[in-house]
Amino acid sequence: GAIKVEVYHSGQLGDQKTALLAVMRGDLEMAGDGSPSWFADLGAMPEFGVFEAAYVFKDLDHMYRVMTSKMVQEMFDKLAQKTGLRVLDVWYLGTRQLNLVEKVGPVRRPEDLKGVKLRMPNNKTFLDMGRALGATPTPMAFGEVYMALKTGTIDGQDNPLPTDLSAKFVEVTKYIVLTDHQIGMICPVINEKLWKSMPEEYRVYIKKAMEVARAYMNYTVLEQEAKLLKLFVQQYNMEIIIPDKAAFMENAKKYYSQPEFDKAWGPGMYEKIQNM
Template sequence: MAFSLSRRLVLGLALSSALVAGPAFAANPVKLRISTPAVDSDWHAKMLPVFKEELEKRAPGQFDVEIHLNATLFKQGTEPAAMQRGNLEMAMISAFDIAKQIPEWSIFTAGYLIRDPEHQQKVFASDIGEEMYKLVEDKMGIKVLAVGYLGTRQLNLRIEKEVKTPADLAGVKLRMPGSDTWLFLGKALGANPLPLAFGEIYTALQTGAIDGQDNPLPTVRAAKFYEVTKQIVLTDHLVDSIFLSLAGATWNKLDDKQKEAVLEAAQAAVAFNNEGRIGEERQLAADFAQQGLKVYRPDVEAFRSHVQKAYLESELSKAWPKGMVERINAVK
């Protein structure tokens, strides 16, 4: 009898311990800290709560998503290294960030390669995307979850001169971000590119230190560049991308169902971003015209042929995977 009672007591204690352990395990969800320089009014910031909500729907209680905007957690451009060191779980990184470590990715920094947002999504949903994402996973230890549309870059000038072809940009001081790949793009467009921090653009336009800058139209609105410029030239020279990415070490800790939930939530988030950004861009061209800016489309084909020729003849293109330009152009 004593043996029977002792056994029941042991079993009861074991069961109680299991019940306590279960909730304790569930109370330790996978932490996903997302770092971005985006401000809360940016579409690629607005999409992050969508990611968080969609992930919670698909995997209730299994993830703890923290969103850090305004580069408060890591400075812009340092996120890939932070993920690689194990100091950060998630970030939105650019092709320019990736190209610093994987030269083959500089193909996605080239002007006039990706035609429009639809082409962008199709390219990265194809075997091209699969191959290039695998390079990031193998060489950087980062898992790309989804590609978001960051906007189509246009020329925004303070000068009166109408620009129809690259020749019309000769001598024009065009602000570009301060990296070799960005400066090459400015030169390929026909301008005189000058490196300048984003925060200095407004004053430089105001004083004439630069003649223009290039950014997607939502950025022109958000930074109020329209106040100190006279025209917007719809060159469509770069369909920019942002890649919602996860540290490889974090990805590898997830089970198959969690991985599926993360991928689906990422797709829902970028779909929200893409729809909102495309709609805003379409409206902004008309809004700027109403505000008195000259808004017009130049000879885009002249720009495209000039820019692509410059890239194909450059050192940059030597790192591109053989035949990749033709494969990207063939995606319809």
């Protein structure tokens, strides 16, 4: 065919940040794992950070209602003009849960996370999310997390359940705490200059392929999430904790009420999105 896609997985071309910067420069044509927090950091567009704040979305339908809205589409256009990153689609990555080592003990409320070193991606949005949950966020590249959990450099991490399995975090941790604190997404991106240079026919093909990939990704993640807790208990001897989610939500609301977030995201944006 006229469009040939070569896939480099598992960080072969560098971590998330490296890949996205390469797409911005035009050294790399596409990347599969853009996200609002990286758009906020790398694109100097802090207003994107709100979409990965703790508890900003109620569920998957709410997330898609917001991310396909006119407001967000206009933000994506501005991102493309400013940075060269054209967002092609939004895929469901899974709902983030806390995943902790045995020495931490059962966590049920935000105060139980006091002093707990929780790994976070090294960008402001995620470091703020760690604090909003009550933990001490520790920035770390994804590829370093398994060994850091094993050696005790960190006390835990947060990811969707399928990621906990595929990255083998379940081998070196004890607890899954069902906080449901983030409806996670990834945003495939393409270099804007390349995108604009393509014939319209090619752009249509790529968008259609993205829709097919989204359907597959979303179905696969939801199917795995429904099955994995049982596997984690039976095969990995993990403990599943049902926390006081209302307490975590209240803690996050209080954290995000600080003036810096209104300044970065726009006045009242956290509540506005919660109510969309």
